[in-house]
Amino acid sequence: MSASLRQVAERAGVSIRTVSNVVSGFALVAPETRARVQAAIDELNYRPNAAARHLRGGRSGLVALAIPEIASPYFGELAGLLAEEAERRSWMLLVQQTGGDAEHERGLLGGVRGQVVDGLVLSPWALSPAELRRRPDAVPLVLLGEQDADGLLDHVAVDSVTAARDATRHLIGRGRTRIAAIGLQPHLENGTAARRVEGYRQALAEAGMPADPELEIAVQRLHRADGADAMRHLLDAGPAVDAVFCFSDQLALGAMQTALRAGLRIPDDLAVVGFDDVEDGRYATPALTTVTPDKAAIAREALACLADRISGDRAAPARRIVVPHTLTVRDSG
Amino acid sequence: MSASLRQVAERAGVSIRTVSNVVSGFALVAPETRARVQAAIDELNYRPNAAARHLRGGRSGLVALAIPEIASPYFGELAGLLAEEAERRSWMLLVQQTGGDAEHERGLLGGVRGQVVDGLVLSPWALSPAELRRRPDAVPLVLLGEQDADGLLDHVAVDSVTAARDATRHLIGRGRTRIAAIGLQPHLENGTAARRVEGYRQALAEAGMPADPELEIAVQRLHRADGADAMRHLLDAGPAVDAVFCFSDQLALGAMQTALRAGLRIPDDLAVVGFDDVEDGRYATPALTTVTPDKAAIAREALACLADRISGDRAAPARRIVVPHTLTVRDSG
DNA sequence: GGTCATCGTTGCAACGTTGCATGCCACGTT
DNA sequence: AACGTGGCATGCAACGTTGCAACGATGACC
Numbered sequence: 001m002s003a004s005l006r007q008v009a010e011r012a013g014v015s016i017r018t019v020s021n022v023v024s025g026f027a028l029v030a031p032e033t034r035a036r037v038q039a040a041i042d043e044l045n046y047r048p049n050a051a052a053r054h055l056r057g058g059r060s061g062l063v064a065l066a067i068p069e070i071a072s073p074y075f076g077e078l079a080g081l082l083a084e085e086a087e088r089r090s091w092m093l094l095v096q097q098t099g100g101d102a103e104h105e106r107g108l109l110g111g112v113r114g115q116v117v118d119g120l121v122l123s124p125w126a127l128s129p130a131e132l133r134r135r136p137d138a139v140p141l142v143l144l145g146e147q148d149a150d151g152l153l154d155h156v157a158v159d160s161v162t163a164a165r166d167a168t169r170h171l172i173g174r175g176r177t178r179i180a181a182i183g184l185q186p187h188l189e190n191g192t193a194a195r196r197v198e199g200y201r202q203a204l205a206e207a208g209m210p211a212d213p214e215l216e217i218a219v220q221r222l223h224r225a226d227g228a229d230a231m232r233h234l235l236d237a238g239p240a241v242d243a244v245f246c247f248s249d250q251l252a253l254g255a256m257q258t259a260l261r262a263g264l265r266i267p268d269d270l271a272v273v274g275f276d277d278v279e280d281g282r283y284a285t286p287a288l289t290t291v292t293p294d295k296a297a298i299a300r301e302a303l304a305c306l307a308d309r310i311s312g313d314r315a316a317p318a319r320r321i322v323v324p325h326t327l328t329v330r331d332s333g
Numbered sequence: 334m335s336a337s338l339r340q341v342a343e344r345a346g347v348s349i350r351t352v353s354n355v356v357s358g359f360a361l362v363a364p365e366t367r368a369r370v371q372a373a374i375d376e377l378n379y380r381p382n383a384a385a386r387h388l389r390g391g392r393s394g395l396v397a398l399a400i401p402e403i404a405s406p407y408f409g410e411l412a413g414l415l416a417e418e419a420e421r422r423s424w425m426l427l428v429q430q431t432g433g434d435a436e437h438e439r440g441l442l443g444g445v446r447g448q449v450v451d452g453l454v455l456s457p458w459a460l461s462p463a464e465l466r467r468r469p470d471a472v473p474l475v476l477l478g479e480q481d482a483d484g485l486l487d488h489v490a491v492d493s494v495t496a497a498r499d500a501t502r503h504l505i506g507r508g509r510t511r512i513a514a515i516g517l518q519p520h521l522e523n524g525t526a527a528r529r530v531e532g533y534r535q536a537l538a539e540a541g542m543p544a545d546p547e548l549e550i551a552v553q554r555l556h557r558a559d560g561a562d563a564m565r566h567l568l569d570a571g572p573a574v575d576a577v578f579c580f581s582d583q584l585a586l587g588a589m590q591t592a593l594r595a596g597l598r599i600p601d602d603l604a605v606v607g608f609d610d611v612e613d614g615r616y617a618t619p620a621l622t623t624v625t626p627d628k629a630a631i632a633r634e635a636l637a638c639l640a641d642r643i644s645g646d647r648a649a650p651a652r653r654i655v656v657p658h659t660l661t662v663r664d665s666g
Numbered sequence: 667g668g669t670c671a672t673c674g675t676t677g678c679a680a681c682g683t684t685g686c687a688t689g690c691c692a693c694g695t696t
Numbered sequence: 697a698a699c700g701t702g703g704c705a706t707g708c709a710a711c712g713t714t715g716c717a718a719c720g721a722t723g724a725c726c
Contacts, residue, residue: 004713005712005713020713020714048712055711055712056713057714
């Protein structure tokens with residue numbers, strides 16, 4: 001066990017309170033006393049007890065990040081940035097995997113196991129906006145992704161409609177005429193996929209191209225395997241396509257592998273555009289053209305927002321923070 | 334703020350202690366009392382206070398994972414598995430990024446900020462074995478990777494020498510004669526790279542092939558960019574090669590991109606083998622042949638070991654746990 | 667010379683929980 | 697009737713910290 005204030009106090013011949021004053025740095029302490037206390041602290045290798053501070057002060061210095069899965073490159077990169085940002089704020093980051101499970105997500109809304117954390121950054125997957133809204137009012141919460149919760153919950157995201165439109169416009173601009181979209185998720189309440197389809201359709205409409213339901217492929221999850229399956233489906237049964245816009249880089253990479261194996265040349269026969277700009281895509285062959293959300297901004301804004309909630313007005317109107325995105329054109333389309 | 338035992342007790346008309354007994358499930362409580370207390374708990378939505386429990390019991394239920402970076406696919410996948418395993422044990426997982434920085438790693442050895450965690454899983458990068466050994470005896474610690482700390486610290490890892498030998502043997506078996514190794518890290522104390530070179534050299538020696546220093550390429554880190562640089566170096570200045578064994582999949586993927594861009598056919602002109610078996614590699618084109626460490630076993634064993642330390646004998650002799658690996662042959666070599 | 671502000675230090679209480687010991691009651695045994 | 701037993705409930709103390717108010721000592725001021 002580690003030394004406590006009491007032991008330091010005994011050793012330095014002062015009261016517990018005085019040691020506390022030295023440790024916190026504040027308050028008036030005579031230089032000589034401070035030095036003596038400091039010496040005792042060093043000798044005993046005193047470290048303030050986090051549990052006691054937490055109990056007394058109500059702050060744990062912990063923030064939780066709840067995401068579907070850490071191993072997914074997008075969430076991994078995001079988690080890394082959030083960890084950096086948390087470190088900068090002297091917070092510790094606790095990571096919870098929801099597995100995209102509604103039950104699990106719901107559980108977290110009520111607070112992470114016994115009020116351990118000061119705040120929660122949640123990237124919902126299966127939870128409906130309605131459920132998000134009627135959450136038990138517990139820890140400060142910031143949502144990642146667009147959530148149909150305007151005015152009720154803070155959330156940070158790129159503008160998916162615009163981003164998807166940009167990506168699709170790009171393909172149209174390159175002369176593609178049969179552009180498929182991979183990544184619809186009609187089974188989920190989560191609005192992200194819906195918004196990306198919307199942007200995709202808008203771009204087609206602008207260009208006077210008909211929206212063909214056969215070109216809109218739904219997936220269960222956003223993994224490479226789902227992209228591979230979707231592409232196989234398109235190649236087997238589907239109509240001819242000369243481009244695919246995938247709602248994540250993972251989907252795009254899976255789709256690319258299938259297409260390449262089928263002997264298609266990318267981008268000559270098939271252009272592929274992704275979404276997220278994860279590192280994989282940059283080193284894929286061909287390198288993936290993709291929508292680049294400002295992930296650092298997402299991390300920064302999410303924690304800034306959380307910080308405001310934690311130490312500021314909890315009842316302040318909810319904020320909808322939109323971070324910038326760009327289209328990064330590489331070799332795949 | 335949330336309800337406390339006292340408030341529940343008042344509402345149910347019993348003592349604090351009795352409520353505590355109901356909450357903990359143990360002890361003898363009359364069915365009728367239990368029901369009344371339970372009702373009060375539900376009405377007030379009582380959740381035990383983690384800080385108080387931590388202070389009282391000395392356990393926080395938190396375990397820290399310290400890795401160089403979450404965004405790296407290997408560590409991301411590992412973190413995911415550790416998170417699952419932690420969940421299974423009702424632990425929460427706190428993630429610390431060290432950035433491969435010695436100072437940072439050293440800081441963690443002394444305990445994560447004020448004894449917040451019950452245990453620490455550390456994947457050292459820059460820290461020397463000597464420093465690891467003379468750590469201040471604080472929280473229970475398990476190291477990931479081979480650490481030259483036998484008998485002093487618990488650690489979990491694959492057998493890198495054997496794994497590297499297996500991989501190299503495979504290339505030799507396929508008739509490759511000029512096999513480069515990418516991933517040496519002579520600037521680091523961390524022994525992993527050294528072990529992989531050793532296995533590589535062993536396999537060459539077995540086959541009566543000379544070890545050519547020009548074929549052993551050092552890197553700063555294990556990112557795709559480093560692999561790409563190393564490959565470029567080999568193609569530009571270096572001698573002819575017909576295979577590369579990379580010490581991580583990241584390196585291999587970077588190397589592959591450079592080779593493909595240079596017009597080499599993989600595996601015809603150049604065979605590429607990686608290490609880690611991350612998902613990227615499976616979906617790369619061509620799919621990456623690689624050493625597959627049993628990552629789930631690493632996660633399982635690491636936490637099992639930590640659990641033993643936490644609730645068992647802290648002075649027990651350190652364990653060196655070796656998890657199995659296989660060679661997964663795909664298209665790249 | 668007395669009152670008052672200032673500086674440095676201190677004791678008390680409380681945060682919410684649980685281990686321990688003890689209390690009380692009813693029942694069955696001697 | 698006295699005693700022991702077991703079931704159930706409770707009070708006290710302590711974990712380590714910090715906010716608050718108060719303390720004595722010192723010097724300044726009127």
